[in-house]
Amino acid sequence: xxxxxxxxxxxxxxxxxxxxxxxxxxxxxxAKIFEGTEHQVQTATLEQPEHGLTEDVLNNTDVxxxxxxxxxxxxxxxxxxxxxxxxxxxxxxVVLHSGHFSKIFKKLMGTSCDLKWREADDRxxxxxxxxxxxxxxxxxxxxxxxxxxxxxxxxxxxxxxELVFVSWFEGGEVFRSGCTYKRGNGKIFYFRPGHETYPTxxxxxxxxxxxxxxxWVKPVDRAYPTYGNAKPIEEISAKN
Amino acid sequence: xxxxxxxxxxxxxxxxxxxxxxxxxxxxxxAKIFEGTEHQVQTATLEQPEHGLTEDVLNNTDVxxxxxxxxxxxxxxxxxxxxxxxxxxxxxxVVLHSGHFSKIFKKLMGTSCDLKWREADDRxxxxxxxxxxxxxxxxxxxxxxxxxxxxxxxxxxxxxxELVFVSWFEGGEVFRSGCTYKRGNGKIFYFRPGHETYPTxxxxxxxxxxxxxxxWVKPVDRAYPTYGNAKPIEEISAKN
Amino acid sequence: xxxxxxxxxxxxxxxxxxxxxxxxxxxxxxAKIFEGTEHQVQTATLEQPEHGLTEDVLNNTDVxxxxxxxxxxxxxxxxxxxxxxxxxxxxxxVVLHSGHFSKIFKKLMGTSCDLKWREADDRxxxxxxxxxxxxxxxxxxxxxxxxxxxxxxxxxxxxxxELVFVSWFEGGEVFRSGCTYKRGNGKIFYFRPGHETYPTxxxxxxxxxxxxxxxWVKPVDRAYPTYGNAKPIEEISAKN
Amino acid sequence: xxxxxxxxxxxxxxxxxxxxxxxxxxxxxxAKIFEGTEHQVQTATLEQPEHGLTEDVLNNTDVxxxxxxxxxxxxxxxxxxxxxxxxxxxxxxVVLHSGHFSKIFKKLMGTSCDLKWREADDRxxxxxxxxxxxxxxxxxxxxxxxxxxxxxxxxxxxxxxELVFVSWFEGGEVFRSGCTYKRGNGKIFYFRPGHETYPTxxxxxxxxxxxxxxxWVKPVDRAYPTYGNAKPIEEISAKN
Numbered sequence: 001x002x003x004x005x006x007x008x009x010x011x012x013x014x015x016x017x018x019x020x021x022x023x024x025x026x027x028x029x030x031a032k033i034f035e036g037t038e039h040q041v042q043t044a045t046l047e048q049p050e051h052g053l054t055e056d057v058l059n060n061t062d063v064x065x066x067x068x069x070x071x072x073x074x075x076x077x078x079x080x081x082x083x084x085x086x087x088x089x090x091x092x093x094v095v096l097h098s099g100h101f102s103k104i105f106k107k108l109m110g111t112s113c114d115l116k117w118r119e120a121d122d123r124x125x126x127x128x129x130x131x132x133x134x135x136x137x138x139x140x141x142x143x144x145x146x147x148x149x150x151x152x153x154x155x156x157x158x159x160x161x162e163l164v165f166v167s168w169f170e171g172g173e174v175f176r177s178g179c180t181y182k183r184g185n186g187k188i189f190y191f192r193p194g195h196e197t198y199p200t201x202x203x204x205x206x207x208x209x210x211x212x213x214x215x216w217v218k219p220v221d222r223a224y225p226t227y228g229n230a231k232p233i234e235e236i237s238a239k240n
Numbered sequence: 241x242x243x244x245x246x247x248x249x250x251x252x253x254x255x256x257x258x259x260x261x262x263x264x265x266x267x268x269x270x271a272k273i274f275e276g277t278e279h280q281v282q283t284a285t286l287e288q289p290e291h292g293l294t295e296d297v298l299n300n301t302d303v304x305x306x307x308x309x310x311x312x313x314x315x316x317x318x319x320x321x322x323x324x325x326x327x328x329x330x331x332x333x334v335v336l337h338s339g340h341f342s343k344i345f346k347k348l349m350g351t352s353c354d355l356k357w358r359e360a361d362d363r364x365x366x367x368x369x370x371x372x373x374x375x376x377x378x379x380x381x382x383x384x385x386x387x388x389x390x391x392x393x394x395x396x397x398x399x400x401x402e403l404v405f406v407s408w409f410e411g412g413e414v415f416r417s418g419c420t421y422k423r424g425n426g427k428i429f430y431f432r433p434g435h436e437t438y439p440t441x442x443x444x445x446x447x448x449x450x451x452x453x454x455x456w457v458k459p460v461d462r463a464y465p466t467y468g469n470a471k472p473i474e475e476i477s478a479k480n
Numbered sequence: 481x482x483x484x485x486x487x488x489x490x491x492x493x494x495x496x497x498x499x500x501x502x503x504x505x506x507x508x509x510x511a512k513i514f515e516g517t518e519h520q521v522q523t524a525t526l527e528q529p530e531h532g533l534t535e536d537v538l539n540n541t542d543v544x545x546x547x548x549x550x551x552x553x554x555x556x557x558x559x560x561x562x563x564x565x566x567x568x569x570x571x572x573x574v575v576l577h578s579g580h581f582s583k584i585f586k587k588l589m590g591t592s593c594d595l596k597w598r599e600a601d602d603r604x605x606x607x608x609x610x611x612x613x614x615x616x617x618x619x620x621x622x623x624x625x626x627x628x629x630x631x632x633x634x635x636x637x638x639x640x641x642e643l644v645f646v647s648w649f650e651g652g653e654v655f656r657s658g659c660t661y662k663r664g665n666g667k668i669f670y671f672r673p674g675h676e677t678y679p680t681x682x683x684x685x686x687x688x689x690x691x692x693x694x695x696w697v698k699p700v701d702r703a704y705p706t707y708g709n710a711k712p713i714e715e716i717s718a719k720n
Numbered sequence: 721x722x723x724x725x726x727x728x729x730x731x732x733x734x735x736x737x738x739x740x741x742x743x744x745x746x747x748x749x750x751a752k753i754f755e756g757t758e759h760q761v762q763t764a765t766l767e768q769p770e771h772g773l774t775e776d777v778l779n780n781t782d783v784x785x786x787x788x789x790x791x792x793x794x795x796x797x798x799x800x801x802x803x804x805x806x807x808x809x810x811x812x813x814v815v816l817h818s819g820h821f822s823k824i825f826k827k828l829m830g831t832s833c834d835l836k837w838r839e840a841d842d843r844x845x846x847x848x849x850x851x852x853x854x855x856x857x858x859x860x861x862x863x864x865x866x867x868x869x870x871x872x873x874x875x876x877x878x879x880x881x882e883l884v885f886v887s888w889f890e891g892g893e894v895f896r897s898g899c900t901y902k903r904g905n906g907k908i909f910y911f912r913p914g915h916e917t918y919p920t921x922x923x924x925x926x927x928x929x930x931x932x933x934x935x936w937v938k939p940v941d942r943a944y945p946t947y948g949n950a951k952p953i954e955e956i957s958a959k960n
Binding site: 352357358394399401411412422470472473 | 948
C-alpha cells in the first residue's frame with residue numbers, strides 16, 4: 001500500500017513546545033508508525049509546491065493522512081479539488097483531529113464540521129462502540145489519553161456510516177471520535193485525537209488505530225462505474 | 241393516538257424507597273405525562289391476566305411503553321410473541337431503561353442487549369447528537385440528571401438506525417442513550433434513563449422526550465405489505 | 481408551514497411539449513399540490529433577482545423544493561451558499577429528479593451525484609423498501625409510472641440515512657429513488673421522478689409523496705447548537 | 721481462516737434435477753469454491769448428529785455459511801442458540817438465498833424475514849450500489865444470472881448496515897440482494913442468489929462474492945467486551 005502523510009507543519013515551526021514533542025514534525029512521527037510495515041510511506045507538507053500533492057503523488061497514493069489546523073485557508077482550492085477527485089476515485093482518506101475543519105473534510109461532508117473545544121488537559125477515554133470493526137482490532141474496551149484537548153458535541157457531521165469510538169471527557173462532554181464514511185469509490189475515517197501540544201501520536205493504541213485505519217480505507221480493486229447515457233437491456237444483450 | 245404503558249410493577253411493592261417516589265407505580269407516573277394531551281392512555285402490569293396485554297388491548301394500541309427489570313423471566317413467551325407480532329404490524333414501541341433486558345427488546349434486536357452498570361449516584365448528561373430529530377424537539381444541547389444509575393458501553397445492540405442521545409457519566413463511561421430502530425412496519429425507541437430509585441420520570445426534559453418519542457414511533461397509515469408467491473408484471477398489467 | 485418551490489423554469493419556455501404539459505411551469509404544478517392544505521406556498525425561479533431566493537424569502541421558508549436541469553451552472557454560488565447555510569440551520573430541502581446535479585445537492589452530498597440515464601419511455605416502478613417511513617404513508621407496495629426517463633445505478637451519493645423507494649426500470653436498471661439525509665439541523669429528501677417531458681407531477685402517488693416529504697423535512701423546534709470554546713462541567717455548575 | 725459450510729442437503733436427495741446440478745450437494749459445490757485458497761474448509765449437514773454443528777466444530781469456525789430451505793423447522797433450537805452465541809462472540813455468518821427464513825437468520829434480525837418470490841426463470845441482474853465495499857471487489861457494475869427464482873420487496877429485514885447489491889428482475893421486482901449486518905462481535909452477510917434448481921453457485925461472479933464475503937465477515941482479533949457491574953474511573957485508576 002502506498003501511504004502519503006500530509007501535514008500543515010506550522011505549529012512545529014512556531015511553537016517550541018510542539019517542536020520539542022515532534023522534532024521531525026507531526027508528519028515525521030506519523031510516518032514512523034508505518035516503518036517496518038510492508039507499506040511505502042511518503043510525506044507532504046503545505047509549504048511544498050502544490051503542497052506536495054502533485055497529480056503524480058496523488059495518483060500514486062492509496063491512502064492519504066491529513067493533519068491541519070492553523071492554516072486550512074492556505075490550502076489552495078485547486079489542490080482540494082484534486083484530492084476530492086481522488087477520494088471519489090477510490091483513494092482512502094484518514095482525517096486527523098483539527099483536520100475536521102480542513103477544506104477537504106468539509107467538502108466531503110457537506111456540513112460545517114464545527115464542534116466544541118477546550119484546551120484544559122482533560123482526561124479522554126475513547127470507548128469502542130463497534131467491537132466488530134477492523135479499525136478497533138487489538139484495542140481494549142476503551143483506551144485512555146491522560147491529557148488531550150477536549151472536542152465536544154454537537155459535532156456537525158453527517159451521521160457516520162459507522163461509529164467506532166465515542167470519547168468521554170473529564171470536563172463533562174462526549175464526542176463521536178472515530179467515524180467512517182464512504183464518498184464515491186473512496187472510504188474515509190475521521191479520528192479525533194492528536195492535538196499538537198500532546199504526545200498523542202506516540203500512544204500505542206492511537207498507533208494501532210492509525211494502522212488499522214489505513215488498512216480499512218484502502219481502495220478495493222474494481223473498475224470505476226460508468227455514468228451518463230445508458231443502453232437498455234435488449235441492446236446490451238444484442239451486443240453480447 | 242392510543243397509548244398503553246406496561247410496567248412490571250414489582251419494585252414499587254417490595255422497595256419502600258421506590259413506593260415513595262412512585263406511589264402510583266412507574267406506570268402511573270408515566271401515564272400522568274400524557275394527561276391533558278389528545279392521546280388516550282391506559283396502563284397494564286405483569287400481575288394482570290395475560291399481563292394486561294390481551295389481543296384486544298394490543299389491537300387497540302398505537303404505541304406501547306415498556307418498563308421492566310427484576311421479572312423479565314416472568315413475562316410469558318406467548319405474550320412476547322404477541323407484542324412482537326404487533327410491532328411488526330406497525331405498533332410503536334418505547335423501551336425504557338432496564339427494559340433493555342426484556343424478552344421483547346432482545347427478540348427485536350437479535351443481540352444480548354447486555355451493558356455495564358453501576359449504582360453509585362453518578363451524574364448523567366444526555367447530549368443531543370442528532371439535532372434534526374423530532375425526538376429531541378424542545379431539548380437543549382444536553383440535559384442533566386443529578387443522580388442516576390450508570391449504564392456503560394459496550395451496549396450490545398445493533399448499530400441504531402438513528403442515534404439521538406449519548407450519555408456522559410461522572411464515573412468515566414459513555415452510553416448510546418437514545419436509539420431508534422425499525423422492525424417490520426413498526427418503529428422502536430430505546431431510552432436509557434429511569435432507574436426505579438430516582439425520580440427521573442418527573443424530570444421535564446425526560447417527559448418531553450417521552451412525548452416526542454410517542455409521536456415519532458406511532459404507526460403510519462398504509463396497507464401491510466403482501467408476501468409470498470407473486471405474479472410477474474405482465475399478468476398484473478393484464479389484470480388491470 | 482411555509483413552503484417555497486424553486487424551479488429553473490427554462491424547459492417550459494424553450495420546449496413546447498413541456499409548456500403544454502406544464503402551462504404554469506413545473507413550479508406552478510408543484511404549488512397546486514399544496515392548495516387546500518394549511519401550508520403557505522410561494523414559488524421562485526432562476527430568472528428572478530437573486531433567483532427569487534433573497535435572505536428574506538429563505539428566512540421565511542421552512543421547506544424548499546428544488547427542480548433544475550439545464551441551467552445548474554447559472555445558479556450563483558452566493559445563492560447556493562445562502563441556501564446551504566439555511567439547510568444547516570434547519571430548513572428542509574426536497575430535491576427533485578435532475579436536481580441531483582444541482583450545485584446545492586452536490587455541496588450537501590460531497591460527491592459527484594452522477595448516475596446513468598436514458599430517455600426511452602421506460603416504464604418505472606417505485607417499490608417501498610421502508611414501510612415504516614412517514615414519506616411512504618398512503619402509498620401501496622409500489623406505484624408505477626407508465627413512462628419516465630430512466631435513472632440507473634451506480635448513483636454516486638453517500639449511503640442514504642434512510643432508503644424509502646427503489647425504482648425498477650423496464651430496460652434493466654434499478655435506482656435508489658427516495659433517499660433521506662440530514663445535514664446540520666436540516667433534513668433533505670431526494671425524490672427521483674419528474675422528467676419535464678412527462679406529466680409525472682400530476683400523478684396522485686407522486687403528489688402524496690411530495691406532501692409527505694414536506695412534512696418529514698420540516699424543521700424541529702429547538703435552539704441551534706453552540707460551537708467553539710466550552711467551559712468544563714464544574715464552571716457550568718458553578719454558574720447555575 | 722476456518723470455514724464451515726452448512727447445508728440442509730434435502731433437495732439434493734429428493735429432486736433429481738437438483739442432484740444433477742449439485743451431485744456433491746450444494747455444500748460440496750460451495751466447498752469447492754475455496755479449494756486452492758489458504759482457508760480450511762469443512763462441511764456440515766442437517767442429518768448429522770447435532771446437525772454437524774457441535775461445540776467443537778463451531779469453536780473452530782471463523783466463518784459459517786448457511787443454506788437451508790425446506791427443513792428450517794427441523795433445525796433444533798439448541799443448535800440455533802449455539803450458533804447465535806458464536807455469532808455474538810464474533811464468528812462470521814454468510815446466509816444464502818432461502819436461508820432468509822432460517823431460524824438463525826430470523827433470530828439475528830428480529831423480523832419475519834418474509835419476501836415475495838416466483839419460480840419463473842426470471843432473468844436477474846445484481847447491481848453494485850456500494851462500489852467501495854470489499855464484498856464487491858472484482859465485480860463489474862452489475863452481473864447477470866440468466867435464470868433464477870425471483871425474490872421481491874418488501875423484504876422484511878432491518879435496514880441493512882450496508883447495502884451492497886440490489887437485484888433487478890425481469891418480471892418487475894427489485895430486491896436488496898446483498899446486505900451486511902453486525903450483531904454482538906459478529907458480522908453477517910446475506911446474499912440472495914442460489915435457488916437449488918439453477919447452477920448459480922458455479923457462476924464466477926457469485927463465487928467471487930462468496931470469497932469476498934468470507935473475508936469480510938471474519939472475526940477481528942480483540943478481547944470480548946466485559947458486561948455487568950463496573951467500577952468508577954477513580955477506583956480503576958487507583959488500581960493501576
